[in-house]
Amino acid sequence: MLGIGLGLRRELAPLTFAAADRIDWLEIVPENYMDIGGSARERLDEALAGFPIVTHGVNLSVGSTDDLSDDYLKSLKELLDRIDAPWWTDHLCFTSVNGAYMHDLLPLPFSKEAVEHVAGRARICQERIGRPFLLENISYYTEIPGSEMEEAQFLSEVLEKADCGLLLDVNNVYVNSINLNFDPYKYLDSIPLERVVQIHLAGHTYVGETIIDTHGAPVIEPVFELLSHVLKRTDVKAVMLERDQNYPDFDEILAELDEIRAITRNYQPEGTVSTLPGDRARATA
Amino acid sequence: MTEAATLKEIEESLYRLWTTADARRTYLSGQVPEGVHQEVADKIDPEGVSLYSSLIRLGQKDLMLSIYPGCARVIGRGFEDLIYQYMETFPAEHFNFNRAASRFSVFLKEHCQRLEAKFPFLPELADYEWIELEVLEHPADQRCAARKIVLSGPDDFSEQAPRVNPTLILRRYQYPIDKIVDWLRDDVRLPRRIKKAEVCLAVYRSARTSSARFLALSPVAARLIETATASPTAFAELVTIAVNENPDTDPQNTVLEFLELIEKLEELELLSGSIAL
Numbered sequence: 001m002l003g004i005g006l007g008l009r010r011e012l013a014p015l016t017f018a019a020a021d022r023i024d025w026l027e028i029v030p031e032n033y034m035d036i037g038g039s040a041r042e043r044l045d046e047a048l049a050g051f052p053i054v055t056h057g058v059n060l061s062v063g064s065t066d067d068l069s070d071d072y073l074k075s076l077k078e079l080l081d082r083i084d085a086p087w088w089t090d091h092l093c094f095t096s097v098n099g100a101y102m103h104d105l106l107p108l109p110f111s112k113e114a115v116e117h118v119a120g121r122a123r124i125c126q127e128r129i130g131r132p133f134l135l136e137n138i139s140y141y142t143e144i145p146g147s148e149m150e151e152a153q154f155l156s157e158v159l160e161k162a163d164c165g166l167l168l169d170v171n172n173v174y175v176n177s178i179n180l181n182f183d184p185y186k187y188l189d190s191i192p193l194e195r196v197v198q199i200h201l202a203g204h205t206y207v208g209e210t211i212i213d214t215h216g217a218p219v220i221e222p223v224f225e226l227l228s229h230v231l232k233r234t235d236v237k238a239v240m241l242e243r244d245q246n247y248p249d250f251d252e253i254l255a256e257l258d259e260i261r262a263i264t265r266n267y268q269p270e271g272t273v274s275t276l277p278g279d280r281a282r283a284t285a
Numbered sequence: 286m287t288e289a290a291t292l293k294e295i296e297e298s299l300y301r302l303w304t305t306a307d308a309r310r311t312y313l314s315g316q317v318p319e320g321v322h323q324e325v326a327d328k329i330d331p332e333g334v335s336l337y338s339s340l341i342r343l344g345q346k347d348l349m350l351s352i353y354p355g356c357a358r359v360i361g362r363g364f365e366d367l368i369y370q371y372m373e374t375f376p377a378e379h380f381n382f383n384r385a386a387s388r389f390s391v392f393l394k395e396h397c398q399r400l401e402a403k404f405p406f407l408p409e410l411a412d413y414e415w416i417e418l419e420v421l422e423h424p425a426d427q428r429c430a431a432r433k434i435v436l437s438g439p440d441d442f443s444e445q446a447p448r449v450n451p452t453l454i455l456r457r458y459q460y461p462i463d464k465i466v467d468w469l470r471d472d473v474r475l476p477r478r479i480k481k482a483e484v485c486l487a488v489y490r491s492a493r494t495s496s497a498r499f500l501a502l503s504p505v506a507a508r509l510i511e512t513a514t515a516s517p518t519a520f521a522e523l524v525t526i527a528v529n530e531n532p533d534t535d536p537q538n539t540v541l542e543f544l545e546l547i548e549k550l551e552e553l554e555l556l557s558g559s560i561a562l
Contacts (some may be wrong), residue, residue: 031381037424037452039495059380065293072380097300100376103348103385104341106299113292142333145325146295210336 002052002086002198002238004261006253009243013043015250020050022254027240030055030088034075044083053083054198054238056090056167059101060125062135063094063108063118068125077129086237087132087197089167092118092158105138109146110154119161126164134165134197139172139204139213141179151176152190159195166192169200170226171219171242175211184226193234201227201260202242216246218256224263231267239264290322298325303337305373345372345385352386353414355469356393359404367397383422387415406460406479413462413486416454417497420490425451427492427557434551434559436520436544445559446517447547452490453555455502455511459483463501491554500555505530506546510555519562520547 003024008016016023026047033044047053059072080088093105108114126133137155149157159166168191177184201224203217219241227239239260243253290298298321301308308318312334317326349368350357357364371392377385390411393401401407427450436442456462461482468475485507487500502510508530509523527543528536550556 034381035424036381036422037426038421038490040422041426042495059382063296065296069380094296097296099378100300100304101378101380101382101385102300102304102341103344103377103382104337106303106337109292109295111292117292141336142330143328144295144299145328146290146292212340 002054004257004264005054005238005240006257007056007240007242007244008043008047008053009247010039010043011247012243012250012253013046017046017050019250019254022257023051025052025054025238025240027054027056027242028083030057030076030079031059034072034079048083052086054085055080055083055088056136057088058091058105059095059103060090061093061095061101062090062121062125063092063114064096065094065117066096066099068121073125073128080129080131085131087134087165088129089134089136089198091138092135092155093138107138107140107142107144108154109144110149110151111146112148114146115154115157115161118158122158122162122164126162132165132197133162134167135159135162136167136169136200137172139169139175139179141210141212143180150182152187156191159192164195165197166195167198167200168193168196168230169202170230171200171202171204171223172213174220174223174226175204175213178211185229188226188229188233193230196230196234196236198238198240199227199230199236200240200242214246215242215244218248218252219260224259227260228263228267231264235268287323287327290324294322295325298322299329299337302329302334303341304376306369309334309338342369344382345369348382349386349389352383352418353389353411355414355466356389356407356411358469359407359410359475360400363400367400370396383418386418390415406458406462406465409458409460409462410465412456413458413466413488413499416456416488417499420452420454420488420497421495423452423490425490427451427490432558432560434547434556436547439521442521442524443519444562446519446562447513447523447550447556448558448560449510449514450489450492450555450557453510453514454488455485455507455514456488457483457485457507462486463499466499487555489555492557493554498553498555500553506550509546510550513556517560517562520559 005025006023008026008028033040091105173184201219202215203219204211205214301320311318375388390408394408459481461484485502487502491498512518524543528539531539
């Protein structure tokens with residue numbers, strides 16, 4: 001049980017470390033630390049000294065038809081072993097084609113072929129890394145040709161066939177529901193919530209009529225309502241706030257974490273999600 | 286009826302549309318670009334194509350501006366278009382996003398002759414800006430304590446070798462890149478014409494501050510550092526090289542200069558202590 005966490009960002013690192021009494025755990029982007037020394041390593045060491053850490057990768061490219069990258073998995077495993085992460089996460093998407101990385105999280109067609117392909121690769125990755133793997137539902141902005149089912153069914157089938165956990169990003173559910181016009185509650189009620197291990201919360205930005213998942217604004221009330229909806233229905237191990245740009249005063253971020261903590265406390269059985277800094281020892285034991 | 290695209294064909298088609306300006310233009314003009322499956326061309330939303338290509342480009346622009354601020358300043362308004370040409374010519378091949386920028390210098394040299402004619406130092410400036418990032422990210426752990434260099438007797442000269450900063454990269458440039466970098470950082474207008482002036486730069490990461498440093502080396506200092514980097518070399522052997530490189534100078538003076546140089550290089554963290562041979 002990790003509790004309420006925050007994404008570790010270089011710009012906010014000193015403030016984050018100084019707020020250890022209000023942040024239970026940290027999430028890092030592993031690619032920023034894999035085979036990298038200098039200030040990144042120092043930052044990671046400082047984080048490790050004060051917090052449990054989970055990784056949230058961006059380039060496993062689990063949906064790609066390229067071969068899995070041995071270099072990537074080896075380097076990721078070394079990092080995960082070093083930080084002794086309780087689980088690791090990446091996105092249900094593809095980021096590379098024929099060896100070329102696009103460095104963006106790109107949606108897959110919701111097809112039977114993609115279900116089988118991703119599930120098989122996710123199983124291999126989980127086995128090779130040797131730690132529980134969670135896949136995250138991504139935000140996407142266009143329907144991909146070749147789709148044969150709704151996103152919720154696609155996600156559910158991948159999770160079941162891969163037998164892995166879900167990192168449920170409720171902001172992504174909200175963003176997709178507005179952009180692609182579906183009922184987010186119906187979506188949540190149709191996915192295997194018992195597989196949710198971790199939840200992501202973030203803010204977004206309107207660009208014209210499209211909402212972009214920028215992680216550059218405060219979490220809005222409808223997203224908190226989706227969080228409550230999930231927390232009422234399943235036990236989770238961790239809830240986390242993503243803030244990647246347009247940084248406000250750090251106190252505002254801490255206040256947002258407090259709000260997440262308060263909401264979580266309303267629905268989760270005591271001890272499931274750490275709600276007090278003192279719980280950290282128990283959480284990491 | 287169009288044959289259904291496979292997952293691989295869908296991914297390849299989307300890649301073409303999202304990352305290749307020509308393919309995008311062809312598609313938006315109502316035709317099916319080469320490498321794009323008919324089903325994808327028929328069913329993908331043009332707005333989605335534009336949006337994803339914009340998002341990918343935004344990431345590329347942020348990356349290149351953060352790594353090549355000097356080149357961006359020299360090139361000016363044309364920099365953004367150049368980035369996208371570069372990314373199409375040299376697609377990212379590594380999971381570390383920063384590495385997508387690694388071949389910009391090669392791109393400038395091989396694909397931008399007109400720009401190079403105007404700013405002949407540009408490929409070297411790009412190379413410098415890239416290796417600055419390389420030393421910053423170098424995986425070496427610099428926290429292990431090394432014994433400070435003490436050369437108090439003949440045995441010290443023959444039994445010890447300087448430990449070169451493990452992040453060090455040496456570069457010989459035809460243009461005074463050290464001066465150009467300083468001018469750009471100090472917001473000084475560059476001279477209209479920058480003349481060739483060969484320089485050997487040592488670029489490395491400070492263990493104390495984790496920041497990148499560069500140092501212009503004299504030919505003798507460069508030779509000594511190259512030798513010591515290639516394999517652990519006793520101070521005595523390095524002194525011999527210094528003396529041989531300065532045949533017109535009194536050897537005693539060369540030895541004194543050598544000791545001063547070692548002290549200076551250690552102070553500047555280019556050398557980090559000594560190792561026993």
